[in-house]
Structures are given as structure tokens and as C-alpha cells.
Amino acid sequence: MAAPFVDTARITVKAGKGGNGAVSFHREKYVAAGGPDGGDGGKGGSVILEVNSHMSTLMDFRYKRKYVAANGMDGAGKRCSGKDGENLIIKVPRGTVVRDSETNEIICDMSERDKPFVLARGGNGGWGNKHFATPTRQVPNFAKAGLPGEEREVILELKLLADVGLVGFPNVGKSTLLSVVSKAQPKIANYHFTTLFPNLGVVYVEEGVSFVLADIPGIIEGASEGAGLGHDFLRHVDRCRLLIHVVDVSGSEGRDPVADFEAIQAELKEYSPELAARPMLVAGNKVDAAYDRTGLEALRAHVEQLGLPFFEISAAAQMGTRELMLAAARELEHLPPITVYEPTYVARPPQVDTSAPPQIHRADDGTWIVEGPWLERLMANVNFGDYESRNWFDRQLRQSGLFDRLEEMGIKDGDIVSLYNLEFEYQR
Numbered sequence: 278m279a280a281p282f283v284d285t286a287r288i289t290v291k292a293g294k295g296g297n298g299a300v301s302f303h304r305e306k307y308v309a310a311g312g313p314d315g316g317d318g319g320k321g322g323s324v325i326l327e328v329n330s331h332m333s334t335l336m337d338f339r340y341k342r343k344y345v346a347a348n349g350m351d352g353a354g355k356r357c358s359g360k361d362g363e364n365l366i367i368k369v370p371r372g373t374v375v376r377d378s379e380t381n382e383i384i385c386d387m388s389e390r391d392k393p394f395v396l397a398r399g400g401n402g403g404w405g406n407k408h409f410a411t412p413t414r415q416v417p418n419f420a421k422a423g424l425p426g427e428e429r430e431v432i433l434e435l436k437l438l439a440d441v442g443l444v445g446f447p448n449v450g451k452s453t454l455l456s457v458v459s460k461a462q463p464k465i466a467n468y469h470f471t472t473l474f475p476n477l478g479v480v481y482v483e484e485g486v487s488f489v490l491a492d493i494p495g496i497i498e499g500a501s502e503g504a505g506l507g508h509d510f511l512r513h514v515d516r517c518r519l520l521i522h523v524v525d526v527s528g529s530e531g532r533d534p535v536a537d538f539e540a541i542q543a544e545l546k547e548y549s550p551e552l553a554a555r556p557m558l559v560a561g562n563k564v565d566a567a568y569d570r571t572g573l574e575a576l577r578a579h580v581e582q583l584g585l586p587f588f589e590i591s592a593a594a595q596m597g598t599r600e601l602m603l604a605a606a607r608e609l610e611h612l613p614p615i616t617v618y619e620p621t622y623v624a625r626p627p628q629v630d631t632s633a634p635p636q637i638h639r640a641d642d643g644t645w646i647v648e649g650p651w652l653e654r655l656m657a658n659v660n661f662g663d664y665e666s667r668n669w670f671d672r673q674l675r676q677s678g679l680f681d682r683l684e685e686m687g688i689k690d691g692d693i694v695s696l697y698n699l700e701f702e703y704q705r
């Protein structure tokens with residue numbers, strides 16, 4: 278499978294514990310009772326979030342879920358303070374929103390923020406006994422322990438996923454286009470619904486000019502009623518500033534480009550009128566195979582009449598693709614970011630028949646791999662950025678009997694379960 282698309286992750290962060298203060302007394306030859314000289318413990322390291330603008334997904338967080346900063350060192354004699362624990366810096370893509378996993382409250386929004394954010398504060402070091410000598414207590418035989426560091430579980434969600442989104446019927450060459458203009462390697466095949474999860478790629482247009490391009494599953498007529506993969510995954514292009522509508526103009530499948538174009542426009546409108554009205558470029562693809570140019574020219578006339586720019590391309594032969602990307606970059610220059618976080622569309626989860634038993638096998642590394650056609654459909658329709666949608670997904674999984682099956686097979690707490698592009702630790 279191509280690099281999975283991850284727009285949400287759950288991680289635990291733990292700041293370092295403060296070092297303990299020391300109990301120690303000054304010792305020197307011929308000095309009988311030296312005073313207390315126990316040093317303080319060092320401060321525990323904090324866990325700090327920082328934006329890295331080169332990251333565009335939350336992928337890394339699938340593989341590492343626990344982030345622990347270093348503890349402070351204990352104090353020592355001779356008034357030596359313990360060393361502070363080192364801070365742990367976690368890099369997140371710009372646009373990451375951090376929520377508390379229990380209350381779902383937004384802790385911080387790393388969209389506009391260029392300053393680091395302290396997510397979990399390190400515990401203070403304990404005082405050494407040198408602080409506790411008083412005229413009446415000359416031999417303080419105690420010191421303070423370091424304080425624990427903060428620990429919390431948070432959910433990272435990525436918004437502003439891509440600047441430009443590819444939309445169109447299945448099999449028109451959206452993934453091929455992404456693969457030739459970026460380093461992304463989405464799955465490409467000559468059948469419908471090759472792409473099940475969105476793919477992202479960074480398009481470097483010229484020095485200093487780049488944007489993120491998203492390739493999503495194809496949509497078909499009736500998608501708003503749940504046909505094909507439905508249209509819920511359009512949420513992944515909800516926040517794209519620009520859409521590129523890809524149409525197959527080769528006439529190879531006996532399709533009419535103008536009718537195809539209009540059918541997709543209608544589905545976009547059905548999903549969200551706002552999205553349908555987004556700035557759009559239209560790409561007539563597979564011109565290399567368009568032996569009859571009638572459909573192509575009809576589409577060009579139709580699109581230009583609507584006032585939309587039209588591009589003739591062959592993604593496979595890389596013809597016209599650079600011009601298209603340059604035009605996209607030029608458009609983006611004057612399109613403001615879309616910062617509404619809450620999706621304008623509330624997902625209506627489709628009916629998914631989960632009665633067929635899933636296929637389960639155990640990988641060499643112990644991961645439980647779960648596969649099944651209904652699972653694909655669940656995955657394509659869940660929006661992990663949306664609380665309701667996540668709950669719906671959880672419910673469906675539970676009802677499917679998957680967890681009972683896993684328990685029969687001997688799954689233990691802490692084992693990793695992998696469902697397509699989602700991995701989680703099993704907890705009873």
C-alpha cells in the first residue's frame with residue numbers, strides 16, 4: 278500500500294521528574310561536625326512542541342506513541358546541584374491542533390504559532406538539606422524529593438492538510454498526476470477505486486515555491502447517496518484553497534468528458550456548495566491517448582465558458598503537467614489560507630455491513646493485521662479529526678465482533694493492532 282494518510286494521532290507525553298535533593302554534611306579532616314551541604318536536584322526536562330514546516334503528515338506518530346523527557350539528576354554533597362533533565366522537543370507539522378484526550382478540549386493550535394509550546398512541564402528539583410539548617414536544627418537529616426513531571430495523553434490532529442486537492446472520477450489519473458509532480462508514490466492501477474485513502478505530496482515548483490497536493494479517492498455519480506466510496510473523504514480537501522478537477526479526455530472508456538465534469542461538479546455541490554465554489558483548474562488528462570479530440574475540445578469550450586482555466590495534460594507522459602503546477606502555484610499566491618477548523622460538512626456515516634468476519638493474521642513483529650472489505654469502507658468514511666465520527670467508528674468496530682475474535686486468538690493488552698492506515702495499542 279502507498280504511504281498511508283494519517284491526520285490524527287494519539288500520544289502520551291511525560292515530562293521528567295525533578296531530581297531529589299541530597300542529604301550530606303560537610304566533611305573535612307579535623308572538622309568534627311560539618312554543616313549540611315546537600316545540593317538541590319535538577320529540574321526535570323519538559324516536553325515541548327515545535328512546528329516543522331517540512332512535515333506534512335502525522336505519520337511519525339504512528340510508530341512512536343510515548344514521549345518521555347529526561348529526569349533531573351539528584352543533588353549531591355558539597356552543594357552540588359543535580360543536572361537539569363534535557364527537554365524533549367517534538368516536531369509537528371504546521372496546522373497541528375492538540376487536544377486533551379479526555380476532555381477533547383483544544384490545548385494548543387500550532388497553526389499560526391511559531392513559538393514552541395510547553396505541553397508537559399518538568400518537575401522541579403527537590404531542595405538539598407543545605408536549605409534546611411536553622412539555628413535550632415543544625416543537623417537537618419532530610420531533603421526534599423523532586424516533583425514528578427506532568428504527564429498527559431493528547432490527540433494530535435492535522436488541519437490545513439493540503440493547499441491543492443485533486444478531484445475527479447475514478448481511474449482518470451489523479452494518482453498518476455500526483456506521482457509525477459511530487460515524490461509521493463501512490464498506488465496506480467487501471468481499475469476504479471485504486472486509491473482508498475488520500476495521499477499527500479509536496480510539489481516543488483521552483484526555488485522557494487512549493488505546495489502540498491492531495492490525491493483522494495475517486496467520486497462517482499450518487500456518491501452523496503453512498504455510491505462507490507461515498508463522498509465523505511471529500512473532507513480531506515475541505516481546506517484546500519484550490520481544486521484541480523481531473524477529467525479523462527481519451528474517450529477510451531466511452532465516456533463523455535463534459536458529462537463527467539458536470540457529474541462531479543454536482544456531487545461536489547451536494548457535499549458542500551462552498552467546496553464546489555472553490556477556485557478550480559480543470560485538467561483534461563490522457564491526451565496522449567485521445568485519438569479523437571472531439572471530447573477534449575468540447576470540454577475545453579465548456580470549461581472556458583464557465584470561466585475556469587483549462588489544461589490539456591498527459592500525466593503518464595508528463596506533458597503539460599509542469600505548466601499545470603505552475604498555474605496552481607500562481608493561483609495560490611493570492612488565495613488566503615482557509616482557517617475554519619470545524620469541517621463545514623457533518624458526516625452522515627453510511628451503512629456498513631460488518632457481519633462478514635474479518636481476516637486476522639499475526640505479522641512477524643507480533644502486530645495483529647486485520648483486513649476485510651467492510652473495514653476498508655469504515656476506514657474510508659471515518660474522520661478521525663471529528664469526535665462524533667470517531668465514536669461512530671469505535672461503535673462499528675465493537676459491533677463487528679472484531680475484538681471478541683482477537684481475544685479468542687489470544688491478543689494481550691499492549692499488543693499492536695493494525696487496521697490499514699491505523700495502528701493502535703490494544704486495551705481491553
Ligand SMILES: Nc1nc2c(ncn2[C@@H]2O[C@H](COP(=O)(O)OP(=O)(O)OP(=O)(O)O)[C@@H](O)[C@H]2O)c(=O)[nH]1
Binds near residue numbers: 446592593
Ligand atoms: N494513456 C494514459 N494513461 C494514463 C494517464 N494517466 C494515468 N493513466 C492510466 O490510467 C489508470 C488510472 O490511473 P490512476 O492514477 O490510478 O487513476 P486515479 O484517478 O487515481 O484512480 P482512482 O484512485 O481509482 O480514483 C492507470 O492505468 C494509469 O496508468 C495518461 O496521461 N495517459
Ligand SMILES: [Mg+2]
Binds near residue numbers: 471495
Ligand atoms: Mg488514485
